[in-house]
Amino acid sequence: MIVMSQHPVGDTAADAVGGVAAEIDELVIAGRGYRSRLLVGTGKFSSHEAMRASLLASGAQIVTVALRRVDLDRAGAGDVLDFVPAGMTLLPNTSGAVDAGEAHRLARLGRAATGTGLVKLEVTPDPRTLAPDPIETLRAAELLVADGFTVLPYCSADPILARRLEEAGCATVMPLGSWIGSNRGLRTRDAIEAIVAGAGVPVVVDAGLGAPSDAAEAMEIGADAVLVNTAIAVADDPVRMARAFALATVAGRLGHLAGPAGASVGTGGATVASASSPLTGFLGALGAVAPAAPSASTAPSASSASTAPTASAAPRGGVGGGAG
Numbered sequence: 053m054i055v056m057s058q059h060p061v062g063d064t065a066a067d068a069v070g071g072v073a074a075e076i077d078e079l080v081i082a083g084r085g086y087r088s089r090l091l092v093g094t095g096k097f098s099s100h101e102a103m104r105a106s107l108l109a110s111g112a113q114i115v116t117v118a119l120r121r122v123d124l125d126r127a128g129a130g131d132v133l134d135f136v137p138a139g140m141t142l143l144p145n146t147s148g149a150v151d152a153g154e155a156h157r158l159a160r161l162g163r164a165a166t167g168t169g170l171v172k173l174e175v176t177p178d179p180r181t182l183a184p185d186p187i188e189t190l191r192a193a194e195l196l197v198a199d200g201f202t203v204l205p206y207c208s209a210d211p212i213l214a215r216r217l218e219e220a221g222c223a224t225v226m227p228l229g230s231w232i233g234s235n236r237g238l239r240t241r242d243a244i245e246a247i248v249a250g251a252g253v254p255v256v257v258d259a260g261l262g263a264p265s266d267a268a269e270a271m272e273i274g275a276d277a278v279l280v281n282t283a284i285a286v287a288d289d290p291v292r293m294a295r296a297f298a299l300a301t302v303a304g305r306l307g308h309l310a311g312p313a314g315a316s317v318g319t320g321g322a323t324v325a326s327a328s329s330p331l332t333g334f335l336g337a338l339g340a341v342a343p344a345a346p347s348a349s350t351a352p353s354a355s356s357a358s359t360a361p362t363a364s365a366a367p368r369g370g371v372g373g374g375a376g
C-alpha cells in the first residue's frame with residue numbers, strides 16, 4: 053500500500069532535514085557547490101505527484117532522469133520533467149544504453165532537449181544484473197568528455213576503473229553499492245573504501261542502497277554523496293523515506309567528519325572487545341578487589357589456551373583509561 057504523508061516540506065535540503073544540513077560541508081561537483089549530498093532518481097514512483105513530493109522531501113538538489121523517459125521533443129504536457137521541482141539540477145542519464153556509441157547518441161539527444169551538458173553515464177548491457185560494462189563505460193566517458201559533457205559515470209566498484217575514469221576527465225565516479233533496484237545495501241564496502249582512498253573527484257555511491265542506514269554507512273566510510281531511487285520510490289511512504297535518507301546522509305557525513313569512529317569502523321573495526329569503562333583503574337582505586345583465581349575445573353586447558361586473552365588483546369581502556 054502506498055501512503056503519502058503530508059509533511060510540511062520546503063524546497064531545500066535544509067528544509068527537508070530540519071536545518072542539520074547546514075552542519076555539513078558542501079559537495080562540489082565540476083566547480084559547483086551543493087548543500088545536499090543526497091542525489092535522487094525519478095523512476096518507479098506510483099505517480100508523478102508522489103515523485104515530486106518525495107523529491108522535495110529529500111532536499112536533493114540533483115535529480116537524475118532517464119533520457120528514455122523524457123519527451124525529447126517536449127511536445128506533450130505531463131512529461132516527467134514537468135514534475136521536477138524548479139531549481140533542482142537535472143542530471144539526465146543514459147539508462148538503457150548497451151554500448152558506448154548508444155550512450156553517446158542518447159547523451160547528445162538529451163543535451164539538445166534539456167540544454168544541460170551534465171550526464172549520468174550508464175552502460176548496462178546485461179539486463180539480468182544491469183551491471184555497468186567497465187570497458188564500454190570508459191570508452192563512452194572518453195567520447196563524452198571529448199564532446200564537452202560533464203560526465204558522472206555509474207561504474208563497477210573497482211578502484212582501478214575509478215582511477216581510469218577520473219584520468220579520462222570524469223567529474224565524479226559513481227560506484228555501485230549493489231545491483232540497481234536490489235535494495236541489497238552496501239555490498240561493495242571494501243572496494244568503496246579503496247576508491248575513496250584514491251579518488252581526486254567526488255565518489256557518489258549509486259544503486260542498491262536499500263535503507264537509510266546504508267546511506268549513512270556509505271557516507272561514514274568517506275563517500276562524498278549517495279544516489280538513491282528504488283528504496284524511496286517503492287517505500288510505503290515515499291515522502292517519509294525520502295526524509296529518512298536525507299537525514300541519514302547528513303548523519304553519515306557528520307560521522308565521517310567527526311573522525312575517530314569512522315576511522316576505526318571504516319577499517320573493519322577491532323576483532324576483540326574493548327571495554328568502554330576503565331575497569332582496571334576503577335578496581336585499583338577501590339583497593340584492588342582481585343578476581344578469584346580460577347579453580348582447577350574452570351582453569352583454561354592447554355587446548356583452550358589459544359583463546360585466552362593476550363597482552364595485545366587487552367582492553368584498550370587499560371589502567372586509568374578514559375571516560376566510560
Ligand SMILES: CC(=O)[C@@H](O)[C@H](O)COP(=O)(O)O
Pocket residue numbers: 092093094095116145147206231232233234235258259260261279280281282283
Ligand atoms: C535512477 C538511477 O540512476 C538508477 O540507475 C540508480 O542507479 C539508482 O539505483 P537504485 O534504484 O537501486 O537506488
